[in-house]
Amino acid sequence: MKVLVTELYNEAGQQMLKDKGVEVTLAYGKSHDELVAMVPEYDALIVRAATPVQKDFIDAGKNLKSIGMAGIGLNHIDVEYAKSKGIKVLNVPDGSTTAVSELAVGMILTTLRKIPKANKDVKNGTWEKTAYPGNEIKGKTIGICSLGKIGFRVAEILLAFGAKEILTYDPYLKQEIADKIGAKILPLEEVLKQADIVTIHTPLTPETKHMIGKDQIALMKDGSYLFNLGRGGIVEETALYEALKSGKLKGAGVDVMEVEPPKSSPLFELDNFTVTPHIGAGTEEAQIYISESLARQTLEALGL
Numbered sequence: 001m002k003v004l005v006t007e008l009y010n011e012a013g014q015q016m017l018k019d020k021g022v023e024v025t026l027a028y029g030k031s032h033d034e035l036v037a038m039v040p041e042y043d044a045l046i047v048r049a050a051t052p053v054q055k056d057f058i059d060a061g062k063n064l065k066s067i068g069m070a071g072i073g074l075n076h077i078d079v080e081y082a083k084s085k086g087i088k089v090l091n092v093p094d095g096s097t098t099a100v101s102e103l104a105v106g107m108i109l110t111t112l113r114k115i116p117k118a119n120k121d122v123k124n125g126t127w128e129k130t131a132y133p134g135n136e137i138k139g140k141t142i143g144i145c146s147l148g149k150i151g152f153r154v155a156e157i158l159l160a161f162g163a164k165e166i167l168t169y170d171p172y173l174k175q176e177i178a179d180k181i182g183a184k185i186l187p188l189e190e191v192l193k194q195a196d197i198v199t200i201h202t203p204l205t206p207e208t209k210h211m212i213g214k215d216q217i218a219l220m221k222d223g224s225y226l227f228n229l230g231r232g233g234i235v236e237e238t239a240l241y242e243a244l245k246s247g248k249l250k251g252a253g254v255d256v257m258e259v260e261p262p263k264s265s266p267l268f269e270l271d272n273f274t275v276t277p278h279i280g281a282g283t284e285e286a287q288i289y290i291s292e293s294l295a296r297q298t299l300e301a302l303g304l
C-alpha cells in the first residue's frame with residue numbers, strides 16, 4: 001500500500017505507517033498539477049490546510065481509499081464528492097484544541113501589550129517605556145465566535161485571567177455547553193456590540209464567509225480588539241484594515257488569511273495588526289498526536 005503525503009507530517013505517524021509495510025511518499029512543496037499527476041498510484045492521501053482536494057484531485061485518485069486531513073478543518077476538501085466515490089475522509093477533530101487556544105490567548109496578550117512593536121523597537125535601539133500603553137484581559141467582556149472545542153478552551157483560559165464574562169455567537173451550540181462556563185449565547189450583533197475583545201474560532205462555510213465585514217465591525221465598541229484563528233475569509237480583510245487604520249479597532253491579530261500565503265497586504269503596514277502564518281496547530285505535542293491518530297485511521301481505511 002502507498003500513501004502520498006503532501007505537507008509536513010510528523011515522523012511519529014510516518015513510522016506507524018511504515019511499521020505496517022506501507023510505502024510513504026513525502027511530496028512536500030509540489031504544485032497542484034504535480035500532485036494530481038502523482039495521485040493515481042496511491043491508496044491513501046494525507047494533506048494539511050494548504051492542499052485543496054477538489055473534484056479534479058479526487059477523480060485522479062482512482063485507487064484512493066482515504067483522504068486524511070492532518071488537522072481539523074475540512075473546508076478545502078470536497079467531502080461529499082469523495083464520499084460519493086467511496087473514499088473515506090479522515091481528520092483529527094481534537095488534535096489541536098490546546099495548541100490553537102494557547103496561541104489565541106498568546107496573540108490576545110501580545111496584541112493588548114503591543115509586544116511585537118516594543119520588541120522590534122528595542123532591538124532597533126529605542127528604549128521608550130511610555131510608548132506602549134496596553135490593556136488587560138481582567139475585567140473585560142469577551143466575545144467568542146464560536147464556542148466549539150477551541151473557543152471553549154479559550155474561554156476557560158480567559159476566565160482564569162479574570163475576564164468579566166463570556167458572550168458567544170454560535171447558532172448550533174447546546175445551552176448546556178455554554179452553561180458549563182456561564183457563557184451567554186447571543187446574536188452576532190449583540191456579541192459585537194458588547195464585547196471588548198472578540199475572538200473567532202468558527203469553521204469556514206458558505207454561511208460564515210465574510211461573517212465579519214464593514215457593517216459588523218461598525219457595531220463593535222470603539223477601541224475594541226478583534227482576533228481570527230478560525231479561517232481566512234471569515235473576516236473581510238479590507239474592512240479590518242480600515243478599522244485598524246482609523247483607530248475604530250485598537251488592535252487585531254490573525255493566524256489565518258484569505259489567501260495563504262498572502263502575496264502582500266496593506267494590513268502588514270500596521271503596527272496594531274499581528275499575524276502568524278497559520279501556525280495554530282504547530283506544537284510538537286499537537287503534531288505528534290495528530291500524525292499518530294491519522295496513521296491509525298489511515299491503516300484502518302487500508303484494511304491493515
Ligand SMILES: NC(=O)c1ccc[n+]([C@@H]2O[C@H](COP(=O)([O-])OP(=O)(O)OC[C@H]3O[C@@H](n4cnc5c(N)ncnc54)[C@H](O)[C@@H]3O)[C@@H](O)[C@H]2O)c1
Nearest residue numbers: 072073146147148149150170172201203207229230280281
Ligand atoms: N489556526 C489554526 O491553525 C486552526 C487549527 C485548528 C482549527 N482551526 C479552525 O478552528 C475551527 C474550529 O475548531 P474546533 O475544534 O473548535 O471545532 P468544533 O467543531 O469543536 O467547533 C466548531 C463550532 O462552530 C460552530 N459553528 C458551526 N457553524 C457555525 C456558524 N455558521 N456560525 C457560528 N458558529 C458556527 C459549531 O456549532 C461549533 O460549536 C475549525 O473549523 C478550523 O477552521 C484553525
Ligand SMILES: O=C(O)CC[C@@H](O)C(=O)O
Nearest residue numbers: 048049050071072073281
Ligand atoms: O496545520 C494545518 O495545516 C491546519 C491546521 C488547522 O487549520 C486545522 O484545521 O486543523
